Amino acid sequence: MREDAVVTPGDGTLTITNPFGAVTVRGLPPRVASLLRELPGTLAGKDDLVARLVAAGGTDQEIALLLVTLDRLNPILVHAVDPLLRFVPVARDAVLRPPALDQGETVRLSRFALVRRSGGELVLESPLSRHRVTLTGDAMPLLAALGRAVMVKEAPEALSRLVAAGLAYPGDAEEADPALRTWDFHDLLFHGRSRSGRHDEPFGGTFRFLRELPPEPARKPAPTGPAVHLYRPSLEDVTATDPPFTTVLESRRSVREPAAAPPTIRRLGELLYRAAGVRRVSGPASGVPYETSGRPYPGGGAMHELELYLVVGRCAGLDPGAYYYDPFAHRLIALPAGARDADAMLAQAGAAAGGLVRPDVLITITARFRRMAWKYSGMAYATTLKNVGVLYQTLYLVATAMGMAPCALGGGDADLAARAFGLDWATESSVGEFLIGEAPHGTAGP
Template identity: 40%
Template structure:
């Protein structure tokens, strides 16, 4: 397949004299053809009986890029004109299965851009749209394989850009016709072009398109469209490089506080029913300074929500845990760091709860770094005074990412939601004040703890304290929307 295009008013890439651009194809990256079987990074496909011409064409595709004219000539040389139709039908099947990738070669013979499958989807080329085109505002660029890859959220395809194509990107930020038609075809096939045209009314854009931030949409689509990712679920893609992390973090060398173990039978006798706790649950943004939360109450809440009740080894060799709350794959990556400002029986400071030993480990004494975390929690809930305790919820990311691909981070966020509800219900049953936050600052957490934020970082926060004797009016809906991390 050969196509010609010239960039009006510009020199072609690589300062070539000609304006001819060629569309070529080859087996998907890393693909091989041998003994009637095509093998790519997505697996193997057996083709069965094929003609000598088709076999020669597939060997040629396995060696590198070929244009359609050369491939057709190769097929005809082996099978005659009658074999050409059978080859084209086979080629369509290969594209539908995502076994071929396509490239645009510039006038100098160097690849300008390449359409590659990065998930599981067809690479059948779409026609170039008529008239001006521009990039979708949701399309994102990222480094890949020594080049830049342009992707649309949810698409199983990416367009890898050479230097010449990358130089054309500024043109594509507005409606333009100054882009080679073969490159436009690659972009259209990858879903990276905006709908409509220069005369379309921006106000007429559908709500579903307008309301999504590009990064949010990319995250949502990648984790909820399995075909858009190379691997999905428990793939253990890094297991050959790293071993699994232990279910409980190693004990620290600093001071520890042994916590009292609550009597669960006595608690069960006096507790609210589940229905009562659910119906009474509310976010309380005030604490009773005259009767603060006690160490025994904090110990009971942690014991009832996040302690490790037992451990076991999974079939994959990973150490797993049983806790009062569920966790995907029983990995239980969440850690709780109580940031204490005013708790009877416990000195102020930042602690880590050791769920396997039911202890608190002092991580940091009060100081500027912990004060920043307290200030953020206070602002997020619009409390008049400092919260008595902030439960900083952190994730040891490797616990989940050792096993899961693509769904690892959204799985962590699901676990945070489960933890929030568990803490809310237990705190309600205990008569405590609790309020979950909608956002936080993992950078401030890293500064206070010294933890590597790529290994362990905060993914949630709740404020906890004694419930005031008299109900406190909740902020209005209008005022509650003001802080960036407003309480839930």
């Protein structure tokens, strides 16, 4: 049984508490109850326990009660194939029912399975599996062979259990499954791990580093460099002159061929302020032990870990080059990016938008990953990508209302961006790209 299960005796009951809930069993004979109390952290299987009960003089009725109870506890029972593998259940509905495999059949490791170090152990996992398998050194030859194919008769028990756990497949069964065919390895892993239900890792707003690390501040320490203060529109004026919301929403389009004339620095300032400028900062407060900020777009936990960088090809009143947007002071800070990197970023972004023109302004969205990971377990990066989506839409809507040419991009070179903006890739790097120009007459805008 999982070693974190706790068996608590009550008045004629046994309650087995585990990471997925609690099971209460009533009216167990003392012999069966004492067997179950010893279970947490042990590998005793069904046959083992029945044999021990029989040896202790257990009756048929006691054996039947033991088996029914073990069925209820299946999702927390650890199954062992000695001396190779230990199958530890990691989800509420984990059940291991080894199929009868033909001895002449072959089995292959799932292409979604991975081996990694977890604590002091080597484990085999897959988003398709509700079990984590702990590997011993003896399991290595079998694992290596499973990269190709192993005949069932060579390791029948291990193979049928790996198949039961969804970590290996007989023949071409995995390739033949239309639901699995189109998944990339990393996408399925990310899907499985960034939602709850299929793993036993901590999940949600756990504040996992609360006592170890200070939270990243709401305001990123601005890079040093010449600052360009931007135009800050009056929101009252904008409200009075903006087209109606539904007109903006219904006329929003991705515009990949902007007008011949580039945007001005004043219009760029207005766009950035309306879409991404900081409106307020608060905290830390009780229950929210970190600074938060308020901006026009929502953000998971009000953490607002996203930062904006601009690569300017053409903008009236602003030199071409790379800039950091400081959303607190509403200013740009010129970065010493090499012209070659800035050019490469514009060229790649232009190609991603169909290669029709060289972009006037590329907005690169980066994330300060530590800000989210300090608070969230399992869902920090997924939340960041969702935050990119809402910022995209906010940029789209403000640009449309202003008669500019917006276009989101789905991919970019995070290494190149980190180099161009002087960032450490693992600490802060790009998670989104967005093109801005002026809308050609009649193609965009309300």
